[in-house]
Amino acid sequence: MFPNSIPSHQTAPQAFIIDLDGTMVDTLGDFVAVLERVLSELGLPTVDRAFVELTVGRGSEHLIRTCLAQVGGDAGLYERAWALYQQQYRALNGQFAEVYPGVREGLERLRGLGLPMACLTNKPAAFARELLALKGLAGFFDKVFGGDDFERKKPDPLPLLMTCEALGVAPARTWMIGDSSNDAQAAHAAGCSVVLVSYGYNHGEPIRNVPAQQYVDRLDQISLN
Numbered sequence: 001m002f003p004n005s006i007p008s009h010q011t012a013p014q015a016f017i018i019d020l021d022g023t024m025v026d027t028l029g030d031f032v033a034v035l036e037r038v039l040s041e042l043g044l045p046t047v048d049r050a051f052v053e054l055t056v057g058r059g060s061e062h063l064i065r066t067c068l069a070q071v072g073g074d075a076g077l078y079e080r081a082w083a084l085y086q087q088q089y090r091a092l093n094g095q096f097a098e099v100y101p102g103v104r105e106g107l108e109r110l111r112g113l114g115l116p117m118a119c120l121t122n123k124p125a126a127f128a129r130e131l132l133a134l135k136g137l138a139g140f141f142d143k144v145f146g147g148d149d150f151e152r153k154k155p156d157p158l159p160l161l162m163t164c165e166a167l168g169v170a171p172a173r174t175w176m177i178g179d180s181s182n183d184a185q186a187a188h189a190a191g192c193s194v195v196l197v198s199y200g201y202n203h204g205e206p207i208r209n210v211p212a213q214q215y216v217d218r219l220d221q222i223s224l225n
Helices: 028-041 049-055 060-070 075-092 103-111 125-134 158-167 181-190
Strands: 015-018 117-120 143-145 174-178 193-197 214-216
Touching: 015 158, 028 049, 028 060, 028 075, 049 060, 060 075, 103 117, 117 158, 125 143, 143 158, 158 174, 158 181, 174 181, 181 193
Parallel strands: 015 117, 015 174, 117 143, 174 193, 193 214
Antiparallel strands: none
8 A cells, every 4th residue: 555655745757657548548438338248248247337437447357357246257257258358349449438638738748848758557558559549649658568568567566667667767757647546556666756637547536535746637737846
């Protein structure tokens, strides 16, 4: 969990790591549509949008296992569900997703600083890269890493530490921008400053209960001072 206290100040950034789902793109509609198809194919009841919103964020494997448990599906169905999920996500990726207001403007502002930027998500890397391209956001990033690029996923700090290494910037000089306790917990453990957006998917919990250096309502409202 979070340390008892974190610095209230933020160091001047030398790099940015930005989450994808719930931070740059509202992908909840994609998840709902894909899961509806997967569960229907398995002859199981579907899950509603509210449940999906509370469940996303810890990687596709966690999402599938949790949904199977929710609808009474046998855990042994996981491998088939995973294969169906990949097939359906590949077909639907981005069709029910929208870029949040202020994201393009915010990315343009950060990119204008000339600092290295990475997108780091728990979504499988291929889906993440495709989604960024479909939404016209790929060109902002020097690196894009997904949940299958490292041995562990956020909230473990490993993905952030490896991404900082890839960007060539120390964690203490890197800002993590995200929407959830997963992002914040990983960033605090890695030693990065944290900026959290007020929208997105934080498992139904108020985002301002999560320790951070900044909270913003839009990506283009980040204070760089």
